[in-house]
Amino acid sequence: MSLLEFENVTLKFGGLTAVDDLSFDVQEGEVFAIVGPNGAGKSTVFNLISRFYDPFAGAIRFDGHDLLRVKPSAVAAYGVARTFQNIELFEHATVLQNLLVGRHRHRKTNLISEILFTPTARRQEIENREKVEEIIDFLDLQAFRDKMISGLPYGVRKVVEVARALATDPKLLLLDEPASGLSVEETTDMRWWIDDIRRQMGITVLMVEHDMGLVSGVSDRVLAIADGAKLALGTPVEVQSHPAVVEAYLGKAS
Amino acid sequence: MRVAFKTNYMQDIRPWKDVYQLGLYLVLLAVVAAAPWWLDDFYLGELTNVLIWAIAGLGLMILTGHTGQASLGHAAFLAVGCYANVILIEAGVPFLIAFPLAGLLTGIVGATVAIPALRLHGIYLAIFTLALSILMDDIIVLAEPITGGVAGKYLGGVEIFGYLVDRWATPAPFFWLVLAVAVVVTLGYINLLRAPLGRSFIAVRDSEVSAQAMGVDIARTKTISFALSCAVTGLAGALMGMFSGAFNNETFSVVISIQLLIMIVIGGLGSIHGAFLGAIVIGFLPQFLSISKEYAAALFGGNTVAIPGLEFGIFGMILIAFILFEPMGLYGRWLKIRTWFELFPFYRKDMFKRQKSYLKTERLR
Numbered sequence: 001m002s003l004l005e006f007e008n009v010t011l012k013f014g015g016l017t018a019v020d021d022l023s024f025d026v027q028e029g030e031v032f033a034i035v036g037p038n039g040a041g042k043s044t045v046f047n048l049i050s051r052f053y054d055p056f057a058g059a060i061r062f063d064g065h066d067l068l069r070v071k072p073s074a075v076a077a078y079g080v081a082r083t084f085q086n087i088e089l090f091e092h093a094t095v096l097q098n099l100l101v102g103r104h105r106h107r108k109t110n111l112i113s114e115i116l117f118t119p120t121a122r123r124q125e126i127e128n129r130e131k132v133e134e135i136i137d138f139l140d141l142q143a144f145r146d147k148m149i150s151g152l153p154y155g156v157r158k159v160v161e162v163a164r165a166l167a168t169d170p171k172l173l174l175l176d177e178p179a180s181g182l183s184v185e186e187t188t189d190m191r192w193w194i195d196d197i198r199r200q201m202g203i204t205v206l207m208v209e210h211d212m213g214l215v216s217g218v219s220d221r222v223l224a225i226a227d228g229a230k231l232a233l234g235t236p237v238e239v240q241s242h243p244a245v246v247e248a249y250l251g252k253a254s
Numbered sequence: 255m256r257v258a259f260k261t262n263y264m265q266d267i268r269p270w271k272d273v274y275q276l277g278l279y280l281v282l283l284a285v286v287a288a289a290p291w292w293l294d295d296f297y298l299g300e301l302t303n304v305l306i307w308a309i310a311g312l313g314l315m316i317l318t319g320h321t322g323q324a325s326l327g328h329a330a331f332l333a334v335g336c337y338a339n340v341i342l343i344e345a346g347v348p349f350l351i352a353f354p355l356a357g358l359l360t361g362i363v364g365a366t367v368a369i370p371a372l373r374l375h376g377i378y379l380a381i382f383t384l385a386l387s388i389l390m391d392d393i394i395v396l397a398e399p400i401t402g403g404v405a406g407k408y409l410g411g412v413e414i415f416g417y418l419v420d421r422w423a424t425p426a427p428f429f430w431l432v433l434a435v436a437v438v439v440t441l442g443y444i445n446l447l448r449a450p451l452g453r454s455f456i457a458v459r460d461s462e463v464s465a466q467a468m469g470v471d472i473a474r475t476k477t478i479s480f481a482l483s484c485a486v487t488g489l490a491g492a493l494m495g496m497f498s499g500a501f502n503n504e505t506f507s508v509v510i511s512i513q514l515l516i517m518i519v520i521g522g523l524g525s526i527h528g529a530f531l532g533a534i535v536i537g538f539l540p541q542f543l544s545i546s547k548e549y550a551a552a553l554f555g556g557n558t559v560a561i562p563g564l565e566f567g568i569f570g571m572i573l574i575a576f577i578l579f580e581p582m583g584l585y586g587r588w589l590k591i592r593t594w595f596e597l598f599p600f601y602r603k604d605m606f607k608r609q610k611s612y613l614k615t616e617r618l619r
Binding site for chain 2: 050071074075076081082084088090091096111114115116121122124130164168
């Protein structure tokens with residue numbers, strides 16, 4: 001069953017066509033990667049799913065819901081979580097608080113019960129923490145639990161972002177360049193984590209990535225785009241050797 | 255360095271770190287509550303004033319310190335709370351109902367104001383709220399039949415369960431009333447911060463895009479923040495009206511708005527302690543200045559001269575000094591000193607250094 005469907009989506013910024021009649025679908029349980037040269041529109045695809053942009057034409061469906069009809073904050077409520085290319089953590093809060101914000105979509109209390117901190121609110125806090133601790137354990141963040149984000153090194157922040165996205169308990173995880181700026185060891189860790197996220201947690205992963213080692217290592221299918229349009233779609237090996245992809249990256253042989 | 259060894263989640267959820275810390279705050283509360291016995295009436299009045307400012311500061315802290323929405327117009331909400339309280343009492347509503355109602359009304363006004371304010375960011379929001387503060391002056395004058403216009407209104411004491419609570423006649427009960435309100439507001443604030451809503455405020459402050467991606471409805475969160483902030487400020491306004499007795503359109507001027515903002519910056523943005531520390535500075539500085547002026551006059555001879563604008567000049571200088579040297583405010587300074595002692599001799603100078611980052615949230619616009 002396809003979890004996410006992109007159907008003939010077009011997005012224009014003035015005269016620039018950022019996404020050009022793009023269609024693809026992500027199957028439940030797979031790791032789907034989007035590759036392409038800089039400015040190809042990869043992150044724009046993510047921002048379309050997060051509803052930061054309204055497409056000019058086309059449809060985006062997730063799990064049977066028409067995403068174009070809902071507010072940006074409702075996308076998370078359907079079970080889509082994401083990370084950002086340039087790390088968008090809550091800087092002046094601890095790792096734990098960041099992860100707890102991820103639990104926001106499961107909030108059952110209201111203003112009054114929170115101000116009075118009723119037993120319901122207390123129970124919810126404990127439940128949230130149990131869930132968050134599992135993720136801290138999974139991604140080895142114990143040492144940083146009570147540290148402020150503003151004091152953390154880049155590599156750790158990258159992992160905290162993945163952790164925060166996982167804390168929302170998503171069906172689909174969007175990873176925007178999970179390995180950018182990471183060392184070789186950290187990238188290897190990330191590779192196994194993505195594998196575990198899919199296998200152990202049963203979460204579908206859609207990622208944008210430049211590191212072809214990581215892409216071919218974990219993804220089932222790869223979509224290559226350039227200038228917002230589809231170049232090739234298939235297994236990592238197929239896409240890497242596809243003539244249109246080679247041309248987009250290396251130019252035409254004269 | 256004391257490390258709290260946590261063995262269950264409640265140790266993390268409850269507001270105090272350990273029994274020692276809880277005890278410290280309870281002792282502080284007891285000492286302050288006993289103030290009528292160890293302070294004379296003049297200083298008791300000053301202390302009451304500081305507490306009222308602290309409540310107003312808590313109100314502004316919700317919006318500016320925790321949700322990141324700068325407001326230069328909170329005096330307008332002080333005015334709404336103050337007038338609502340007095341008008342309700344004059345209409346025969348008992349104080350214990352009129353007072354929370356005044357807070358509620360101010361909250362509703364705040365939520366209404368939030369609707370156009372939602373689209374504004376940073377400096378534009380500050381300008382919008384500043385305009386609001388200036389407008390309120392005119393609205394009070396124009397709405398003369400309700401507000402008494404330039405002549406203003408007067409509120410003597412109020413009765414609670416048959417006891418007279420009045421700033422001048424019975425300063426002690428009035429002090430306790432203010433203290434009780436401050437304690438209740440603070441407890442509510444603490445609860446909010448350890449619950450999802452408080453965290454979503456911080457999320458909106460630090461990164462709107464990712465808050466949205468986590469399922470936080472930005473517009474709704476900001477509106478709630480405005481409403482709560484204004485409700486608390488309204489309560490402070492009602493108390494301020496009772497404290498000053500008489501008030502008119504000029505009582506809640508733009509200057510008060512600016513003073514409020516200065517107060518929470520000096521105290522430390524984004525902390526409950528900051529509101530109280532800032533209130534102590536703002537509340538006691540004028541007294542401190544006049545006393546030191548007398549000393550200076552006695553020392554150098556000559557008469558005590560009134561220097562117009564001295565107070566605000568010094569406020570301004572203090573604010574600039576804080577922004578330059580201690581952006582985290584008094585509370586931040588206290589944290590640094592405490593950490594220095596806790597980690598001695600391992601404290602590093604850049605331990606609290608914040609990374610400079612431009613407003614990330616504006617990147618996607």
